[in-house]
Amino acid sequence: MSNILVFTHQQGESLTPGGREAVVFSSRLASSTGGEVRAVLLGSKSEQSAKEAIACGANIAYTVDKLLLAEYDVELYVNCLCHVFEQTDADTMIVSFDRMGKDLVGRLAARLNASAITEVVDFKTDCEKLTWIRPIYGDKAFGEYQTTRSKVVVGLRQKSQNVTKFTEHHGGEIIPLEYAATEEEMVIKLVVKIQAALSDVRLEDARIIVSGGRGLGGPEGFSELQTLASLLGGTVGASRAACDAGWVPANLQVGQTGAVVAPDLYIAVGISGASQHLAGITNAKTVVAINTDPESPIFKRANIGVVADCRTVIPALTEKLRKVLL
Amino acid sequence: MHIVVCLKYVLDPEITPRYFQINPETNRPDHSDSDMVLDSFAENALELAIQLRDKTPGASVTALCLGDEDSEEVLRRALAFTANAAVRVWEEDWEELDGLPVGHILAQAIKTLGGAKLVLTGYQASDIEEGLVGPVMAEELGVPCVTRVSDLELVGDQIKASSEAEGGYTVVSVPSPAVLTIISAETNVPRLPKVKDIRLARSKKITLFERDDLHLDSERCQPGAKLVKAYISNREVNCEVLPGNDGAELAGELADRLVALKIL
Numbered sequence: 001m002s003n004i005l006v007f008t009h010q011q012g013e014s015l016t017p018g019g020r021e022a023v024v025f026s027s028r029l030a031s032s033t034g035g036e037v038r039a040v041l042l043g044s045k046s047e048q049s050a051k052e053a054i055a056c057g058a059n060i061a062y063t064v065d066k067l068l069l070a071e072y073d074v075e076l077y078v079n080c081l082c083h084v085f086e087q088t089d090a091d092t093m094i095v096s097f098d099r100m101g102k103d104l105v106g107r108l109a110a111r112l113n114a115s116a117i118t119e120v121v122d123f124k125t126d127c128e129k130l131t132w133i134r135p136i137y138g139d140k141a142f143g144e145y146q147t148t149r150s151k152v153v154v155g156l157r158q159k160s161q162n163v164t165k166f167t168e169h170h171g172g173e174i175i176p177l178e179y180a181a182t183e184e185e186m187v188i189k190l191v192v193k194i195q196a197a198l199s200d201v202r203l204e205d206a207r208i209i210v211s212g213g214r215g216l217g218g219p220e221g222f223s224e225l226q227t228l229a230s231l232l233g234g235t236v237g238a239s240r241a242a243c244d245a246g247w248v249p250a251n252l253q254v255g256q257t258g259a260v261v262a263p264d265l266y267i268a269v270g271i272s273g274a275s276q277h278l279a280g281i282t283n284a285k286t287v288v289a290i291n292t293d294p295e296s297p298i299f300k301r302a303n304i305g306v307v308a309d310c311r312t313v314i315p316a317l318t319e320k321l322r323k324v325l326l
Numbered sequence: 327m328h329i330v331v332c333l334k335y336v337l338d339p340e341i342t343p344r345y346f347q348i349n350p351e352t353n354r355p356d357h358s359d360s361d362m363v364l365d366s367f368a369e370n371a372l373e374l375a376i377q378l379r380d381k382t383p384g385a386s387v388t389a390l391c392l393g394d395e396d397s398e399e400v401l402r403r404a405l406a407f408t409a410n411a412a413v414r415v416w417e418e419d420w421e422e423l424d425g426l427p428v429g430h431i432l433a434q435a436i437k438t439l440g441g442a443k444l445v446l447t448g449y450q451a452s453d454i455e456e457g458l459v460g461p462v463m464a465e466e467l468g469v470p471c472v473t474r475v476s477d478l479e480l481v482g483d484q485i486k487a488s489s490e491a492e493g494g495y496t497v498v499s500v501p502s503p504a505v506l507t508i509i510s511a512e513t514n515v516p517r518l519p520k521v522k523d524i525r526l527a528r529s530k531k532i533t534l535f536e537r538d539d540l541h542l543d544s545e546r547c548q549p550g551a552k553l554v555k556a557y558i559s560n561r562e563v564n565c566e567v568l569p570g571n572d573g574a575e576l577a578g579e580l581a582d583r584l585v586a587l588k589i590l
Contacts, residue, residue, distance in 0.1 A: 075470060097457075099492045102449075103473050106461030109426060115550030116426060118456050136454055136556065137355060138339050140346050143454075144555040148548060155457075187470045191486065191497040208589075232590060246512035250476060251494050257367070257449065257509055265589045275339045276452065286589055288580065289565070300343065305567040306580055312573025313580070320581040325590060 003035040005090035006058065007081060009072075009100060010041055010049035017204065018096025019049075020056055021161040026094045027057025032125050038062060040084050040177075042069040042077065047174065054172035056163070061174045062088070068181040074103045076185045082111050083179055097155030105155040114151035121160040138256065138275030139282055158204065159262040159283050201235040203252070203259035208234025208267075209284075211254050212242055213277075215270020215291060215310055219247035224311075225269060228318045231325065237261070239271045255280035270310045273298030290314070327385040327480075330436050331375040332447040332459065333404060334365040335397035339452035346558065353556040364400040367448025371508035373516045374478060375446050376407050382480060386410040388442075390435060392420070392428055398532055405527035406519035413439065415535045423549050424454075429462025430546040435535055436467065442503060444485065449474050449507040460507035469503045476511035 006026040008019035015023070026037045038060040039053035050061035062084060069080060081104070085093055093108060095101045097118050109116030122133040129146060132154065136143040203209060210229040212222055222236060229236045237254040238247070254261055256276040262283035269290045271277060278301050281287060289302035290310045299305045306313055338361040347356040364372075372389065379385040388411040389404030391397050401412035415435045423431075436442050445467070450457035457473075464471030474490040484499045487506055500506075508514065519527075568583065570576035584590050 099474075099490070102457055103461065103471070106425060106429070106458040107465050107471065109458070109550065110429065110462045110465035113546075116424075116456075116458055116462075117551050118458060131554065132551070135559065137337070137346070138452060138455070139559060140343060141348055141355075141556050141558050143353075143553050145551045146554050147551045149550050152550075187501060188472060189499045191499050193491065193496045194494045240510060244510050244512055244515060249495075250490060250509070250511060256455065265584070286587065287563075288584075290580075294567070297343070299565045299567075301563060302565045303563055304580065304583060305565045306570075306576050307567060308570070308573050308576050313577045316574040316577035317581055320578055321584075321590070324581060324585055 003088065003090040004030055004037050004092045004094060005085055005088055006037060006039050006094040007096075007104070008039045008041055008049065008053045008058075009096070010043060010046060013045055013048040015049050015052050015056070016096070016098070017163070018098040018101070018156075018158050020052070020163050021158070022094050022096045022156050023053050023056040023058055024163050025156050025161050029094075029123060032123070033130060036060065038088055038090060040064065040081065042066070042080060044070050050174045054174075059172050061172065062177045063174060064177050064179045066179060066181045068183065069179075072100055073186045073188065074107070075187050076181055078104060078107045078111060079185055080179045080181060081108060084177060085112060087177065091151050093153045095153065095155055096158060098158050101155045105153050109153040112151055112153065113149065114153050115147035115149040116153050116155070117145055117147065118155035119157045120154050121157050135279065135282075139279035140275065158260045203235060203237050203254060203261050206235040206261065206263050208232045208265045209237045209254065209261060209263045210234060210267045210269065211237035211239065211271060212248075212269045213239035213271030214241040214245070215272070216242065216247070217270075217311065221270070221311065222248055224314045224318070228314060228321070231318060231321055232265075234263070234265070239277050240274065268298050268302070269314060271298055272296040273301060327382055327444070328440070328442045329375045329379060329385060329387045329444045329446065330390050330439065330442040331368070331372050331387060331404070331409070332432055332445065332463075333368045333372065333389055333391045333400045334448065334451045335362055335391065335393050335400045336365045336451050336453040338363045339366075348556050348558055353553050362396065362399070364403050365448050365451045367450065367452075367508055367510065368400075369516045370510045370514040371446040371448050372404055372407055372409070373514045374508055376409065376517075377514070378444070378478065378480065379410075388413060388439060390415070390432060392416065392431055401532050402527050403519070405530045406524040407517065408523055412530065412532045413535060414532055415540070417537045422552065424551050425456040425458025426462055426550040427547045429459045430466050431540065431542065432459065433463045433466030434540040434542055436463075438535065438540055444502060445505040447505070447507055449509045457507075460505050464505040467503070467505065469505060470500050471505040471507070472498060472500055473507045474509045475506045476509055477513040478506060
């Protein structure tokens, strides 16, 4: 196998969590299949992030320093990443399948006439064949895939890699690349950006999440959850049903189609556990389910179950923990 | 204004886990004991398409589905939603396609229909969950794509779309034609079709496109990836159900347990 180009997006002057995972995964892949890991960073002030990519395992970090690339624009990024891929001796492109990756992977694969595999969590190599592993059917099953084209664009599932265990890698060079980005490439214009309400901590980064569902009975139940989450130093999430009902903003949605989370503690309050919700909490360490229906699928995933009306449990739990923790 | 909405017929994602079985010969789920349904994000896309059509004089909606004869059920549902036309695209050897060829074939079908000002599709289908078809169609059609859209409106020649973003959401303006992939929101909860419309939908025509009706690139019709093995993931854990008679007692038990586990 030849080289791997990994798109490592930066936030400020460091890599995004997804970008870091993508380099660590690429480094593990290169150890099995050979070739080098080459990271690409778009935007400006990339030097610190480029060094971080090298520390995570990249042999080369390409930087495309262009002010226009500092803010994400899908058309511009697809054009630029295709240009970089074609300039470099790589046959595999790895992209975190985060909000940005969900825009990019299909576009890049179609443009490059490459195979595409999304939501990848692992790989294996048998008899020279590389097999990509990903969950399918709402995480009820795993699928193993082999590609048919000479190039492949891979979307790596968020929170699927353990980045704390990477061995710090030394040696690597930073190579600036040119791309003549123009404003004409930016066809999608931002009208307004609304930041998340209710929560200061990103769900993806939270250590403790208290999530509410339809069993809360209405939007007012979320203020109780907010009190509990604040006490625990965590943040509030929600099921798709609660978001669809308009009780909380859509950005609080936990699940395969919302935030994919991996907290130490996930408290599911009045959530029955639809398959897409369970797929989003696959990597939560301890799951507590509070629900009146003992047959709810959430109890199949939970470590601790409380079968009761959440409206009686949550205020009492908050009061008890306040006494214990404060 | 011609709006095309792409639909998919999928295994009901809420199938009881004990009935979910993978056939080791085909690597596909056994459908015999389970329901097939219209994919839920595709249904959100259909609802948005109909809402937009109803607000736009002269607009029409075509429901498009790549699938075998059974999948006509979702096209009938679209017609019951009052879609203006329904088109099914199929060849017997298209069983094993992934998002890349599906995106190519659907894009060619849209071109054969004379193009569309707006193409809507679910953000991802609840079976294989690739999330590829919308972006691939956009590349194939040479138009922009906005993913994870919850609501939209037409403003002149532009489409204003609310889209989920990192840490919140954004409203973007995109020139038409464009492809939008749709997520669920309170604005696009699917309607309940009227009995009269359900009855009328049964007798409406569904157009069939086959390979020869479309200008397909045979290479781009080949799957980019092949499923070589599928197996059920065993993620069930032993849930310890706490004892207690009322909310306060259970809350006390739970607090003690969380403290004992040193999670807090």
